[in-house]
Amino acid sequence: MKKIGCLMLTLLLLLVCSAVFAEEAVTGLQKDVVILFTSDVHCAVDQGWGYAGLYAMKEGLSAKNHVFLVDNGDAIQGEPIGTMSKGQSIIDIMNVVGYDAAIPGNHEFDFGVQNFIERASAANFPYLSCNLNRDGKLVFPAYVMKEVDGVKIGFVGITTPTTPSTSSPSLFMNEEGTEYMYDFMQDETGDKLYTAVQKAVDDARAEGADYVIAVAHLGNEASSSPWTYADVISHTSGIDALLDGHSHDTDQVVMKNRDGREVVRSGCGTQFSEIGSLTISRDGRISSKLFPWKQDISAPELLNLQNPAADAVHAESDELNQTLQEVVASSTADLMINDPVARMEDGSPVRIIRNAETNLGDLCADAYLNQAGDADIAFVAGGGIRASIEKGNVTLHEILRTLPFNDYLTVIRVTGQQILDALEYSVHSLPGPFGGFNQVAGMTFEVDPTIPTPCVIVGNMFHHVDETMERRVRNVVVGDRPLDPDASYNLAGPDIQLLQNGNGYTMFEGAEVLVKEGKLDNQLLIDYITGPLNGVIGEEYADPYGQGRIVVVNSAE
Numbered sequence: 196m197k198k199i200g201c202l203m204l205t206l207l208l209l210l211v212c213s214a215v216f217a218e219e220a221v222t223g224l225q226k227d228v229v230i231l232f233t234s235d236v237h238c239a240v241d242q243g244w245g246y247a248g249l250y251a252m253k254e255g256l257s258a259k260n261h262v263f264l265v266d267n268g269d270a271i272q273g274e275p276i277g278t279m280s281k282g283q284s285i286i287d288i289m290n291v292v293g294y295d296a297a298i299p300g301n302h303e304f305d306f307g308v309q310n311f312i313e314r315a316s317a318a319n320f321p322y323l324s325c326n327l328n329r330d331g332k333l334v335f336p337a338y339v340m341k342e343v344d345g346v347k348i349g350f351v352g353i354t355t356p357t358t359p360s361t362s363s364p365s366l367f368m369n370e371e372g373t374e375y376m377y378d379f380m381q382d383e384t385g386d387k388l389y390t391a392v393q394k395a396v397d398d399a400r401a402e403g404a405d406y407v408i409a410v411a412h413l414g415n416e417a418s419s420s421p422w423t424y425a426d427v428i429s430h431t432s433g434i435d436a437l438l439d440g441h442s443h444d445t446d447q448v449v450m451k452n453r454d455g456r457e458v459v460r461s462g463c464g465t466q467f468s469e470i471g472s473l474t475i476s477r478d479g480r481i482s483s484k485l486f487p488w489k490q491d492i493s494a495p496e497l498l499n500l501q502n503p504a505a506d507a508v509h510a511e512s513d514e515l516n517q518t519l520q521e522v523v524a525s526s527t528a529d530l531m532i533n534d535p536v537a538r539m540e541d542g543s544p545v546r547i548i549r550n551a552e553t554n555l556g557d558l559c560a561d562a563y564l565n566q567a568g569d570a571d572i573a574f575v576a577g578g579g580i581r582a583s584i585e586k587g588n589v590t591l592h593e594i595l596r597t598l599p600f601n602d603y604l605t606v607i608r609v610t611g612q613q614i615l616d617a618l619e620y621s622v623h624s625l626p627g628p629f630g631g632f633n634q635v636a637g638m639t640f641e642v643d644p645t646i647p648t649p650c651v652i653v654g655n656m657f658h659h660v661d662e663t664m665e666r667r668v669r670n671v672v673v674g675d676r677p678l679d680p681d682a683s684y685n686l687a688g689p690d691i692q693l694l695q696n697g698n699g700y701t702m703f704e705g706a707e708v709l710v711k712e713g714k715l716d717n718q719l720l721i722d723y724i725t726g727p728l729n730g731v732i733g734e735e736y737a738d739p740y741g742q743g744r745i746v747v748v749n750s751a752e
Contacts, residue, residue: 223345228475229260230408234440235300235465236266237273237581238285238599240508241495243467244486248494250292250504252470252486261343264293265350267440267463268300268412271314273581275519275595276511281306282314284511291507294320296339298352299327300412300440301361305600308366308377323352323410325395326380326388334377337395340402348475349399351434353411355441356381356388356422360655361578361630365695381654385421389430396433406435406475414442415462418624418655425450428458436461436473436481445469445541447483459483468543489542519592524724526732530555530584531739532577548577549628552741555580556634558732559598559716562723564636566714567606567687571673572614572637574621574688576698578630579716589724589732594717602689604713607706611673611680616702618668620657623648625667625747631698638678640671641746656699685709689716 231253240246249264256262270289271282282303289297299322303311315322315335325337338351356379359367367377380387396407413424420426424439432452436459443465452458461483463471469485476482488494495505529535531553533544548556559580564573582596618640621633625644649664650657660666671678678684690712691697696704714722724732735742 224261224475224477225344227260227477228263228343228346228348229256230263230265230438230473230475231256232265232267232410232438232461232463232471232473233270233467234267234412234438234463234471235269235443236285237269237302237466238271238277239274239466240276240285240288240512242493243488244470245467245493245495245500245504246288246292246508247500247502247505248467248488248498249470250502251498251500253293254502263295263341263348263350265408265410265438266294266297267410267438268298268354269302269440270297270300271311272302272305273466273596273599275592275599276515278595278599278601279515280511281310283317286314286318288504288507288511290317290319292504294318295341296321296323296350296352296410298323298410298412299335299354301355301358304358304366323350324354325351326356326391327354328378328380329376337391338399338407340399340404346405347403349396349402349404349407351392351395351399351407351409353388353392353409353413353427354379355412355414355419357419357655360696360699364697381422383421383654385426385430388422389427392427393431393433396431400433406481407433408473409434409437411437412440413437414439415444415446416442417627418629424460428452428460432456434458436483438463438471438473443546445485445487445543447485461485464543487541516592519590519595521591522588523591523594523721524589524728524730524732526584526586526589526736527734528554528732528737529586529739530558530732530736532556532580532583535739546628548580548634549630549632550577550625551747552634552743552745554736554739554741555583555597557636557741557744558736559720560634560636562720563604563687563689563716565723565727566719567604567685567710569685569709570606570637570687571684572635572686574617574633574635574686574692576630576689576692577628577632577634578698579689579691580634584732591721594721598716598720600689600691600716602691602716604687604710604716604719605690605693605708606685606687606710606713607693607703607708608683609686609703609706611678611682611684613702613706614673614678614684614686615666615668615671615680616657616660617700618642618671619648619660619666620650620652620700620702622667623650623652629698631692631700635744638671638673639744639746641669641748642667643669643748645749652699656696657701
């Protein structure tokens with residue numbers, strides 16, 4: 196009890212901004228309803244709050260409130276514990292914590308659709324998605340109903356329609372790769388998604404839902420339009436609050452729906468840096484707030500939390516950790532996915548690897564280029580590089596955290612024109628982030644983000660470059676020579692991007708495949724560091740902003 200009391204005091208001290216919304220009161224609630232939610236945990240089982248901290252919070256709040264717990268997606272992938280168990284370890288832990296519902300984010304499918312369906316069947320809670328279909332039928336329930344004190348609360352699940360392009364399109368297609376077997380309602384206008392969401396909301400209301408809470412993996416990134424949370428809220432009615440993930444933000448927003456009624460939207464960051472809380476009070480008021488964890492040490496460790504969730508995490512982690520603590524190399528510099536200086540308003544790091552060159556991006560691209568053998572250029576999407584590496588000893592655990600997706604090395608033969616189109620698409624979202632922003636090796640180029648992108652994108656996939664418009668990319672040099680659009684080049688990179696249209700890269704379709712299913716990405720990084728680099732990541736990677744391979748310019752200057 197002392198431990199829980201200490202934890203609750205910590206929660207009160209760390210409470211941050213909340214968004215408040217007043218609805219017509221629904222009589223009958225004897226206690227407030229608190230809906231705790233997690234988003235984009237990405238296997239951070241003992242980081243930040245950790246699952247043990249979440250369990251303690253849930254138990255503590257249950258003393259005076261009705262408490263529900265939901266997850267907004269991207270839970271089972273991102274760390275070795277998820278990679279090496281293909282998500283099963285995370286499901287086992289979530290079962291112990293006691294989730295009431297969850298939705299699949301785009302990365303739930305990284306180990307294959309059938310794998311995730313099997314993992315979902317092992318969960319003691321329902322997975323929900325109102326817009327994931329196979330052959331016109333929902334794969335998961337659209338919503339689930341919960342009832343307390345005679346008051347019904349409908350939880351509607353929404354999965355981002357960007358899933359095929361941000362996971363791997365081939366995972367959702369037939370064996371021949373000729374047509375999609377799974378559909379996320381990803382039409383260009385967004386109308387299919389809005390219709391699916393509205394149907395789920397209306398069905399929940401027809402079943403007697405007094406409140407409808409959307410549990411979503413949509414986000415706020417422009418590259419996700421027309422399927423952002425704002426798009427969905429503004430084109431639907433009947434949702435009281437939308438709990439959101441995907442973009443890793445912590446924004447607390449109140450905006451109007453299609454009928455002009457206010458809807459609370461709340462994001463809670465990533466990797467247990469925050470735990471979200473939505474409260475439905477006895478008088479019908481709805482408010483959101485976050486419980487942040489800003490300490491350098493995790494809550495389970497600092498508070499010495501001992502509970503069933505902590506036991507479950509230890510059981511799944513102990514054996515794995517013995518292997519993962521093996522030192523494979525050393526680094527003389529911090530290798531970054533985040534800006535070493537800039538911070539968000541809430542003090543969290545600014546992730547730059549999806550819109551700028553970094554030293555870690557250079558290292559990963561160099562590893563692909565070196566290990567590919569006969570390759571001229573290497574691309575690695577910034578969205579696939581997930582964790583920074585601190586200077587000093589580098590363990591197997593850090594390597595697997597950095598490249599957790601187990602993508603295969605691929606080499607294809609392409610034209611210079613295809614490279615130019617790929618570079619244009621890579622930078623089309625600048626200055627904003629894009630998971631398909633490429634870190635490069637074997638080449639340099641300049642980009643002017645003040646020029647409107649000439650890329651035509653259909654269904655979140657590259658379609659073509661509008662040649663009537665000025666290109667952003669210029670002065671492309673391969674090796675020590677300007678790129679020739681008519682020449683052929685060997686391009687190395689992960690299979691998801693070069694062969695499976697990952698992140699919407701369609702310009703390589705039909706290219707000659709020189710290497711297929713080569714080394715796994717994390718293994719080739721290890722082999723590059725321990726081989727050509729002799730186990731030491733040296734001064735050539737000292738600058739966190741990289742080696743000047745991607746130079747941002749402004750044509751007005």
